[in-house]
Amino acid sequence: MKAVVYKGPRDVVVNQVPDAKIEKPTDVLVKITTTNICGSDLHMYEGRTNVETGKILGHENMGAVIEAGNAVQRVKVGDRVCLPFNIACGFCENCERGLTGFCLIANPGNAGAAYGYASMGPYSGGQAELLRVPYADFNCLVLPQGAEEKENDYVMLSDIFPTGYHATELARMQVGDSVVIYGAGPVGLMAAHSAAIKGASMVMVVDMHKDRLALAEKLGAIAIDNSDGSCVDQIMKLTGGHGADCGCECVGYQCCDHTMHEVPNLTMNNLVKTVKPTGGIGVVGVFMPEDPGGRDELAKKGQLAFDFGQFFTKGQRIGTGQANVKAYNRQLAKLIAAGKANPSIIISHELPLDQAAEGYQHFDERKEGWTKVVLKTGS
């Protein structure tokens, strides 16, 4: 089969590789129809992770089941399925409490597994023609009849829509709240979409890219253009000097100031400043336990110079971590089916799988207009 393979920093290729196949009786095999490039794939692409050469990438996957292991009961050959990026066993201490992003069994010795990702277990990604799906009865979201018509919406349930939603949950957002979201990348935009669906009274999205800010406005948010570094002032003014009721970090450890230098503690300290006392902060942008390529000693050790004194005095709360996709994907699917959620609005490019390398390159460059790339495998 064809698959997107990591060769080294800023080097991915579409190669012929051995077909994915059923390995355990609880697996299914999925013929991929749509698979996305995620912003977090760029951490690997840029050489800022320890991912091994030869890894098949891709954790935002959707397709049709073409074979099922003999212990699979619920999922049937022919089902259209969307796969959460987290691979979860369904029966460990964390999974049984719904913490599927922190499965203790799928990636032994760690909490959390995923397809095609650094440090997330021995699983191949889905930027390929075929994907092996472990613990299939637990992991597959079986889509309703006619799902093909909204394929580009449903595929967003694999990661970025639930991840954006998770940000608002970690931030403890309530109906009627004002919300400030740092980052208008795909996840930040999905956080904005989620906040609107959940009844926010005001959604502010901070970024420096005009194309992304335009999408934020299309989703009903107020765009906060930080090209001049004035985001804190803008937010305080919009909130009457009180700060937002809650906030979301959707950028991660490679965040940059308005002069485009990496300043890893920038978004977190700005959140402490621009969220009101007692407000919640949800962090879904990725921060790494160590970052040998970081700019200074703290960064290399995975530390931030964090305004903890201010954070404590304001009595704020932080929730972090990868989204437990299964906690949200079923309910969000109902909203897509009902036409009340439209996550595909952010897609800028549909490319055939063969052009994946081009997609990676332009998305990594934050090239004007390249906001979200989906890859289509041929029929």
Next chain:
Amino acid sequence: MKAVVYKGPRDVVVNQVPDAKIEKPTDVLVKITTTNICGSDLHMYEGRTNVETGKILGHENMGAVIEAGNAVQRVKVGDRVCLPFNIACGFCENCERGLTGFCLIANPGNAGAAYGYASMGPYSGGQAELLRVPYADFNCLVLPQGAEEKENDYVMLSDIFPTGYHATELARMQVGDSVVIYGAGPVGLMAAHSAAIKGASMVMVVDMHKDRLALAEKLGAIAIDNSDGSCVDQIMKLTGGHGADCGCECVGYQCCDHTMHEVPNLTMNNLVKTVKPTGGIGVVGVFMPEDPGGRDELAKKGQLAFDFGQFFTKGQRIGTGQANVKAYNRQLAKLIAAGKANPSIIISHELPLDQAAEGYQHFDERKEGWTKVVLKTGS
């Protein structure tokens, strides 16, 4: 009246000062019977805050109502009352949601007011013979008949018992959890007591003072003696290598390593290490937005070099801030009345108000056996 007055670093005296009195129709005047010295008073005592000279200290107060403003309806002259350290109006946006530690009206321009404390408004403290209590119908916890017999238990409802309890709430502790608590000072001990009351399966308390650790054991906890800096190893061993289900920070910005040097990020980074993935961390030890007396540049700015990458990867959560005492004091009072909570167990010294200076000095020295000092005003 007599009152404990702050004169400067490590200098408090008991002086004659003008009597406290009713100033607004919603005030009551309380004759203090018991008032405690709090660990957070020591931040002022040591000159590590901006508290003004002449301030009457004391925010852990209990007594009898001797006069009531003409708008007071619920509280009656003669009532025995325990006063939450936070002064709250009862009707602002935060108070109406129960966030009485972050009242927006009692200390205009700030979120949160208190008796006798730096930056917490113009209110005198209760280490005195008389105390003015604003918004009395809202703030007074009226105690049941016969409360005098458990005076030393009930006075703990003013601060440290609810604050310790708050730590376990911020940590999202569940019945059956293992809990690690950093700090066996009065607040840490109250967190341990609270965790036991709430059904923890294992409570571990970390400290270096043997007298305090002995009290932790008396409260049913496992003492983790960190005199040799091995606390992380001890906790991981006790939890089968997984870390505790949740943890509490009850030390604050002046925390020290086992060589007794201040290392402000020590307890927080140890919490990240010793709490399991997805676990909660509750922070009630005080961290200051700025600390001119801090040991390095980060500390002076109120920043910590925080292991944010590890924190994110583990998907942990942090809750912070001063306790909303009223959220807990009524229920905890019922437990005291029923004999199911005994916070007075930690009291080491009862002194007359006149000996307050001595109490401050020895408590500040962490002198062996001086775990908690309560001051008694003569009748």
Next chain:
Amino acid sequence: MKAVVYKGPRDVVVNQVPDAKIEKPTDVLVKITTTNICGSDLHMYEGRTNVETGKILGHENMGAVIEAGNAVQRVKVGDRVCLPFNIACGFCENCERGLTGFCLIANPGNAGAAYGYASMGPYSGGQAELLRVPYADFNCLVLPQGAEEKENDYVMLSDIFPTGYHATELARMQVGDSVVIYGAGPVGLMAAHSAAIKGASMVMVVDMHKDRLALAEKLGAIAIDNSDGSCVDQIMKLTGGHGADCGCECVGYQCCDHTMHEVPNLTMNNLVKTVKPTGGIGVVGVFMPEDPGGRDELAKKGQLAFDFGQFFTKGQRIGTGQANVKAYNRQLAKLIAAGKANPSIIISHELPLDQAAEGYQHFDERKEGWTKVVLKTGS
């Protein structure tokens, strides 16, 4: 002043009565600008309560503060305020937990007080030119500048919008849920509006009046016309045979079947049938502890023949009771200000206060097109 006075069954008049005035230092006096007739006023109007003759009615009130008691601190003369129908002290055991609908002090011996209502304390209503507002700092929702332009939206915060919202909270509605609402009266319609704001995937509203069902559709809901008694079948079909995720009772003890006979247990048993196993049911329609005018022995005693066995087997939950308006009105006000909530959409008639009797009569008759009546006092 002029006021709407209850004279007896189906007999209300607008009379001259003594002016309302400040009685306690914590009161304010409000000049009413808008005051609504509520569906629950009709229980009194129809003689199905024990309300005393001479009572001034009206608990959905809004206006401007013209005088304040000397203990009032937050609310100022000139403020535009909307008054929650529940009168709450702000400092009793229930109020401090946010249960302002069950205040233990405002109506001694009972849990809960209100303006102008049977059994809810000695308070006059606001269908009048002036209204005395007790515990004003706690009870007044001060509206933002320019609120006059959305007067008809904001007045709904006094009762029916928060009450409808409360129904969805009691029903434990989650984002993405399907919701079935029994009753398309003003409260049912506000429940539908709330469910949509909170991210329901499908809202179904059951009624027999076509004008009300048309409003439900205007609010984005699916109208379930029960004129032929087929509502259960319709709901089960729309939900794939599973039942709705949750449901709301917005009719109360005078509910009728499709032949217009009172069948008090009809909506509750239909809810048990049409809500899925484990689903929540929120009850805000009024049920009375006794109903001497009821149709049978059970009804007279305030009992229902309730399908408890089915309810238990399905593992459902019921939440009941009058809305704690203050728990919601501040957040809902933000949504009105932001143009994201439009509760005034249901108003059918604006009448001068002088025509209140006519308003009562037609609203009570469920006359075609009389869905919600607001009364305006002259300037």
Next chain:
Amino acid sequence: MKAVVYKGPRDVVVNQVPDAKIEKPTDVLVKITTTNICGSDLHMYEGRTNVETGKILGHENMGAVIEAGNAVQRVKVGDRVCLPFNIACGFCENCERGLTGFCLIANPGNAGAAYGYASMGPYSGGQAELLRVPYADFNCLVLPQGAEEKENDYVMLSDIFPTGYHATELARMQVGDSVVIYGAGPVGLMAAHSAAIKGASMVMVVDMHKDRLALAEKLGAIAIDNSDGSCVDQIMKLTGGHGADCGCECVGYQCCDHTMHEVPNLTMNNLVKTVKPTGGIGVVGVFMPEDPGGRDELAKKGQLAFDFGQFFTKGQRIGTGQANVKAYNRQLAKLIAAGKANPSIIISHELPLDQAAEGYQHFDERKEGWTKVVLKTGS
């Protein structure tokens, strides 16, 4: 193998039957060591259900794994396991939210499956030498090393301890609450034990059997002897006339008044009376959708004459349904291991499996001293 077989009303026998065996790759086979007779078994025993003749009874089961299907990954041969009475797939819409008592797959067409129980699917019970456990990786609670020493405690995790705990959760019990529990049978006693563990300030248990009330006292509760029908008065007196903060129904549809006549609505209406306004009521006693053997027309239809008007006016909430055992068993197991929970305290009789019929008979007679019977299979 030997097994307890239902032959008809008040007729069970221990017969030789074909061995239980692995049927699907996700099954394990368990050699039973301990299996209890449950109060809910008596509904079948008394002929008050539709259970079929020949059914092997028993849903409170514990033992050792002796064989595992080839898709089982987590559970190993030799593991000591306790089996939740609910059989759950782990991957349906309800299971993934933790609602394992309402699995949609294990008992198709119904929500919820169990071992050896009427209407709960085609599964044999565990009052036998061997038990087939479906979806074993999900359903088995693997016990820690040395569990044999606390066998009689751990076996209670199969049903009654989590069920009693569930009652307190459904009742929304908070730390410091007073709780009233109707029924001092095994489930009621476990609710009392749970309430104490969770920090109740006062636990009251209502019953008419002195041996059971004595056990309640042993668990720290106040015994309310209802032999004279005065329980409501006693509870109101103990709670200062306010009613308990919350309450639990642990009796079910066969509840009797103090003259020992069945009065199905008695406990529920007493709960409404004796729980305070806004209080929660948790119902785990079984109520049946129909009861052909019921005493009157309402009972036959599974209806209660429920004081709904009073319930609504008080703003109470009811939660019902079978316990989702997996939601609690892991945490409760930690408390047993730590010696902080001792559910075996209620066991009155240990019998060999061969004497099961005698156990059923005496337990059904509520014979003095027969509070809980556990059956032991020979080695």
